[in-house]
Amino acid sequence: xxxxxDPCEAKKGRINCRTARNNSFNLQLEEYEFLQPMPRGFLPxxxxxxxxxxxxxxxxxxxxxxxxxEKYDNKNLIVRRGQEFIMSIVFRRPYNPREDxxxxxxxxxxxxxxxxxxxxxxxxGQNYQPNLWKGRVVDNRExxxxxxxxxxxxxxxxxxxxxxxxxxxxxxxxTKRNPETDFYVLFNPWSPLDQVFMPNENERAEYVLNDxxxxxxxxxxxxxxxxxxxxxxxxxxxxxxxxxxxxGDMPLQYRGDVTxxxxxxSAMINSQDDDGVLVGNWSENFSLGTxxxxxxxxxxxxxxxxxxxGVPVKFAQCWVYAGTxxxxxxxxxxxARVITNYCSAHDNMGDLKTDIVLxxxxxxxxxxxxxSIWNYHCWNEVFVxxxxxPPAYSGWQVVDATPQDTxxxxxxxxxxxVKAIKEGQxxxxxxxxFVFAEVNSDMVFYKRDRYGNIKPVxxxxxxxxxxxxxxxxxxxxxxxxxxNYKYPEGSTEDQQTMKQAASxxxxxxxxxxxxPDVQLxxxxxxxxxxxxxxxxxxxxxxxxxxxxxxxxxxKMDYYTGSTRSVFKFLTHGMTLEPLQNxxxxxxxxxxxxxxxxxxxxxxxxxxxxxxxxxSLSITAMEVVHLDVPPLSIEVSGDxxxxxxxxxxxxxxxxTGIELNDVSLRMEGSGLLPVKTKSYSQISKxxxxxxxxxxxxxLAGPKLLVACLDCTSIRNLCGQVDVIVKPESINx
Numbered sequence: 001x002x003x004x005x006d007p008c009e010a011k012k013g014r015i016n017c018r019t020a021r022n023n024s025f026n027l028q029l030e031e032y033e034f035l036q037p038m039p040r041g042f043l044p045x046x047x048x049x050x051x052x053x054x055x056x057x058x059x060x061x062x063x064x065x066x067x068x069x070e071k072y073d074n075k076n077l078i079v080r081r082g083q084e085f086i087m088s089i090v091f092r093r094p095y096n097p098r099e100d101x102x103x104x105x106x107x108x109x110x111x112x113x114x115x116x117x118x119x120x121x122x123x124x125g126q127n128y129q130p131n132l133w134k135g136r137v138v139d140n141r142e143x144x145x146x147x148x149x150x151x152x153x154x155x156x157x158x159x160x161x162x163x164x165x166x167x168x169x170x171x172x173x174x175t176k177r178n179p180e181t182d183f184y185v186l187f188n189p190w191s192p193l194d195q196v197f198m199p200n201e202n203e204r205a206e207y208v209l210n211d212x213x214x215x216x217x218x219x220x221x222x223x224x225x226x227x228x229x230x231x232x233x234x235x236x237x238x239x240x241x242x243x244x245x246x247x248g249d250m251p252l253q254y255r256g257d258v259t260x261x262x263x264x265x266s267a268m269i270n271s272q273d274d275d276g277v278l279v280g281n282w283s284e285n286f287s288l289g290t291x292x293x294x295x296x297x298x299x300x301x302x303x304x305x306x307x308x309x310g311v312p313v314k315f316a317q318c319w320v321y322a323g324t325x326x327x328x329x330x331x332x333x334x335x336a337r338v339i340t341n342y343c344s345a346h347d348n349m350g351d352l353k354t355d356i357v358l359x360x361x362x363x364x365x366x367x368x369x370x371x372s373i374w375n376y377h378c379w380n381e382v383f384v385x386x387x388x389x390p391p392a393y394s395g396w397q398v399v400d401a402t403p404q405d406t407x408x409x410x411x412x413x414x415x416x417x418v419k420a421i422k423e424g425q426x427x428x429x430x431x432x433x434f435v436f437a438e439v440n441s442d443m444v445f446y447k448r449d450r451y452g453n454i455k456p457v458x459x460x461x462x463x464x465x466x467x468x469x470x471x472x473x474x475x476x477x478x479x480x481x482x483x484n485y486k487y488p489e490g491s492t493e494d495q496q497t498m499k500q501a502a503s504x505x506x507x508x509x510x511x512x513x514x515x516p517d518v519q520l521x522x523x524x525x526x527x528x529x530x531x532x533x534x535x536x537x538x539x540x541x542x543x544x545x546x547x548x549x550x551x552x553x554x555k556m557d558y559y560t561g562s563t564r565s566v567f568k569f570l571t572h573g574m575t576l577e578p579l580q581n582x583x584x585x586x587x588x589x590x591x592x593x594x595x596x597x598x599x600x601x602x603x604x605x606x607x608x609x610x611x612x613x614x615s616l617s618i619t620a621m622e623v624v625h626l627d628v629p630p631l632s633i634e635v636s637g638d639x640x641x642x643x644x645x646x647x648x649x650x651x652x653x654x655t656g657i658e659l660n661d662v663s664l665r666m667e668g669s670g671l672l673p674v675k676t677k678s679y680s681q682i683s684k685x686x687x688x689x690x691x692x693x694x695x696x697x698l699a700g701p702k703l704l705v706a707c708l709d710c711t712s713i714r715n716l717c718g719q720v721d722v723i724v725k726p727e728s729i730n731x
Contacts, residue, residue, distance in 0.1 A: 020109035020118055020252045023242050026161040026182070027110045033172040051100045052173070053164045054143070055090040056181050062086060068190065068209065071698070073235040076180070080188035080333055081256075082153030086138060088146050089164055095145045097125040097137065101167040104135060104149065105174070106160045109252045116253040117156050122149060151185050153193035156256045157332055158242055159184050184238060187258065187333030195258045195385045198335045206473040207335040207383065211669050212297075212703035213326075214476045215319045216340040216469050217376050217559070217715065219602070219625040223469070223478060227705045227719035228323045228338075229297030231669045232331035237299050240306035241331045244268050244277060247310040258334065258384045259415060262399050263430060266412035269325045269401035271312035273411055277305045278324060280403055281315035282560060284599050284711065289314025293600065293714035296667040296705040298324035300674050317559075321401040322378035335383035339398075339481070342467040344377035345441035346404055346560070347434075352501070352508045354441045354464065358457075360450050362551030362608030363569060368448060372561040373464060375602055375623055377402070377438065381470070382415065389428045393417035396484070398435050407431050418484050424500035433506060439465030439485050440501075442508055445608075445619045457617035459513055462489050514616065517542040518576065522607050522620035526627060530590035530656065534605060536620070537583045540576035548574045548618075549610040554588060556596045557604045557623070567593045594657065599714045601626035629654045631718035633666075633706045641696050641727040647672065647720075649706045652687040655713060662710040664690055670698035671722060696724040 058077040063085040064070040069078035079085045087104075089095070095102065102124045112119035122135035124147065132152030139146045162181040163174045189198040189208050198204050211230050218224035231237060245255060248268040254260045268276040278301065281292065292315050295301065301313050301324050316324070322338045329336035345354045357368035379400035386394045396418045403411035407430060416432040417425075421439065426432040445458040468485055469478035487493035502508070519539040527533055540546050554568030568588060576582060593603060602625055609618040629652060637645030649666060653659055662679040666672065672694040682688055696702070701723055708716045 020111040020113075020116070021249050022246045023109060023158040023252060023255075024246050025110050026107050026159065027112055028161075028177045029105065029107060029112075029163055029174055031174050031176060033174070049093070050168070051095065051102070051166050052092045053089060053166065053175050054092055056162060056164055056175060056178065057088040057090070058162075058181055058183055059086050059088060067188075069186070071209070071211070071233040072238060073233055074184070074238060077183035078186065078238070079151065079183060080186050080190065080194075081151040081155050081157070082188050082191035082193045084134075084148045084150040085183075086146055086148055087162075088144055090144050092143065094143055095140055097140070101125075103165045103167065104147065105163040105165055106133070107163070108156055108158050108160045117152075117256065118252055120155075120160075153188070153191055154195070154256050155185060156252055157185055157187055157261070158245075158252065158255055159239075189333060189335050189383075195387065196334050196383060197385065198383050202473055203383075204335065206471075207337050208330055208333065211330075212705075213338065214471050215323055215338050215378060216471075216478050217319060217378075219375050219623050220342045220467055222625050223342075224625065224715075225476060226319060226715065226717055227296075227703060228319075229299065229667055229669050229703060229705055230323065230327040230330060231297050231299030232327050234299045234303075234669060236303050236306070237327065238331055240302040241328050243306040243310075244302070244328065248274060248276070257387075258382075259386060259388060261332075262329065262334070262382055262384075262397075262415055263412060265325065265328055266399050266401050266414055267410040269321055269328065270316070270403040270411055272403040273406075273409075275310055275312055277301065277313060278316035278321060278401075279312045279314045280317065280321075282317060282558060282562075284564075286315055291315065291663075291709050291714065292317040292320045293716075294663055294665055294707055294709035295320055295323075296665050296674065296707050296717075297669070298327040299669070300667070302327060318374075318402045319378040322380050325380050325399070325401045329380065329382055337381050337470050338378055339381055339468060339470050340376050340378050340478075341439060341465060342376050342469075343464050344374040344438050345443075345464045346372045346374060346377075347437040347441050352437055352441050352506050353444045354437075355444050355446060357446045357448060357454060358608060359448050361569075361571070362447075362606075362610075363553050363566070364555070364563060364606060365448055366563050368446075368454070373443065374561055375557075375559045375625070379413070381418065384415065386415070386417065389417065389420075393420045393425070393428060395419060400435075405434060407434075421485055422487065422497065424497035424504070424506075426501055426504045426506065433504075436501060436506060439468065440498075441465075444509055445617070447617065456509060456511075456513060458516075458619040459509060460619070461508075463621075516611055516614065516616040516618050518546055518548065518609070518611055518618055520607065520609055520618040520620045522605065522622045524603075524605055524622040524624045526624055530594075530626065532588040532593075532603065532605075532624060534586040534588060534622075535583065536586075536607060537581065538574065538576055538609075539581045540579055543578045544613070545578055546576045546614075547612045548576070549612065550574060551608050552586070553606045553608075554593065555604050555606070556593060556598070557602045559600050559602055561604075564598065565596045567596045590656065597626075597657070598711060601628065601713070628713055628716045631706060631708050631716050633704060633718040633720045635704065635720055635722055638725075639696060639722050640725045641699050644693055644695050647692050647694060647704055649690040649718065650687065651682070651708055653682045653684055656684060657712060658683055659710050659712055662708060664688075664706060664708050666690075666692065666704070666706040668694070668702055668704035668722070670700075670724070671696050671702050671704055696722070699724050699726040
């Protein structure tokens with residue numbers, strides 16, 4: 001039956017046929033299949049009156065517009081499951097439904113099986129169909145017959161091959177394999193029968209069709225925007241996304257199940273244990289690849305991974321994983337968005353305590369502290385009707401490709417219901433407890449004495465998960481969605497959620513600490529000359545005097561909360577009169593921390609106070625994200641398809657230090673392929689200008705992104721929106 005080595009040859013007695021796991025090669029079916037024994041070498045005579053196929057047309061333009069796939073830069077037909085598409089069959093003579101028996105066969109993978117959904121047969125002229133794919137004759141004019149094919153709403157997503165088969169009493173005769181009639185089937189947010197149905201058109205336009213966006217980072221009180229080109233419609237990206245599944249060895253039969261597919265993809269976007277797409281790197285040495293802060297989009301990443309046959313791309317941090325995962329999801333038709341959680345807990349113990357250990361002087365003990373609180377962490381949400389949990393918990397699901405912890409043996413996370421997180425229903429799959437801790441964990445400070453003993457001294461139950469945002473529909477501004485994940489702190493509903501979570505094993509500090517009778521507040525802000533102004537206030541709630549032993553630590557941090565270096569440590573004593581409120585101010589000059597400045601500029605300040613009269617402790621922590629000079633990007637010319645334009649990127653170094661080995665990267669989907677430029681040095685106070693010409697290829701709203709990157713300054717991006725008009729009729 002097959003024209004190449006039988007894929008079932010290596011069954012070894014365990015299974016009748018191995019599971020198909022690759023969509024990069026679809027089996028070529030035999031041209032002739034005999035229905036009764038025939039002499040060897042027999043071929044039926046070419047009867048001039050017999051029905052035969054002259055041509056098969058997939059009507060790409062008609063179908064792509066109807067299926068919202070016209071933006072894909074791919075010559076083959078792309079349709080969405082659960083929705084009819086029209087194909088045309090040209091016969092040598094007119095097709096007679098009463099006499100001629102015609103079927104259309106669709107094959108995906110190298111081991112087609114009707115029971116596995118990888119071999120589909122649609123019989124024309126028959127009401128009964130042996131599978132959920134449907135076919136009908138739309139019209140039959142002379143020698144051309146137009147046929148409507150509706151893929152099953154839960155069919156496998158991927159690349160199918162098409163065969164038209166004419167059946168006689170003795171033989172089935174198929175058309176030969178023609179790559180031009182291959183077509184892709186994607187998930188369908190427009191179909192109520194699909195798991196990913198999204199009823200709102202504005203949401204579909206944003207979460208499925210928008211190929212550019214904004215990822216938010218920075219800190220809680222200074223949100224910064226990072227433009228990102230998702231580029232899911234770029235040439236080759238769809239094939240690259242299918243390659244990710246192939247390289248991950250995912251059985252084709254499961255690729256119609258959204259939950260299984262996105263869980264597999266969550267593992268495959270990182271390379272931690274399966275040679276997936278991206279290598280994580282949270283150091284400051286990116287010499288063997290591209291710094292995470294230098295990327296302008298994810299299409300370049302996916303295309304590189306596929307072109308090199310599965311060689312992981314270097315390097316990524318959380319927003320790169322989230323941006324690349326978002327491209328993958330939207331490319332396959334899944335409604336998806338990038339989420340940023342500010343003050344995100346990474347709790348290694350899987351409980352509700354993020355443990356911060358201080359030494360006997362009140363400084364953070366980096367060796368004893370294994371938990372961390374990320375200034376921000378990015379993950380994804382995907383909109384799905386879950387079939388494996390109660391219907392009430394369908395909708396937005398958390399999925400995360402950043403390798404933080406293993407789940408069933410692989411570095412992946414989700415999908416887990418956002419609503420279940422809010423209600424503390426953590427028994428539903430997958431990884432609900434981990435996500436719940438990311439947004440609800442308590443920050444618990446421990447103090448180590450000179451003998452190595454540690455004990456809890458202070459807690460903060462409101463620091464983690466203070467703000468959760470995503471891109472607003474039709475805008476670059478952040479939309480606050482914290483209420484989707486948690487009830488207001490301390491509310492009756494919040495208490496009920498915590499009680500429910502505790503019943504499922506999520507425990508807070510077992511012995512609550514007594515409330516100290518002195519309150520501490522710490523605020524930090526950057527001044528125009530890059531100095532940092534620290535303001536602290538103490539409020540004695542007691543009617544007795546209090547004496548405090550204070551320490552202040554100034555650190556340069558990674559955005560993950562891990563300490564890079566300590567640049568300041570002070571100790572001080574203070575006396576508070578009964579019911580007294582006292583304030584103080586301290587200026588940390590730029591010269592004190594500038595020599596420690598590397599990478600993303602996060603400074604953190606930790607104040608610890610010991611109340612001598614009560615032996616209780618107070619703590620406060622504040623994070624500062626330093627301003628960076630702006631990167632200007634401007635376009636000139638008429639934004640019209642086919643018309644030449646220019647883009648100019650400008651940068652002036654006002655950081656006060658020399659910038660060495662600087663790279664500039666620029667990209668715009670449908671406008672400009674990825675371009676790079678390097679500078680050995682940009683001196684203090686000097687400026688650089690980069691001008692590139694480009695010719696828009698696609699009409700509509702487009703985004704040009706530029707990023708500057710070097711060891712001393714990272715995460716510096718600029719963007720400009722370009723509205724491209726269609727090509728002039730006169731041209």
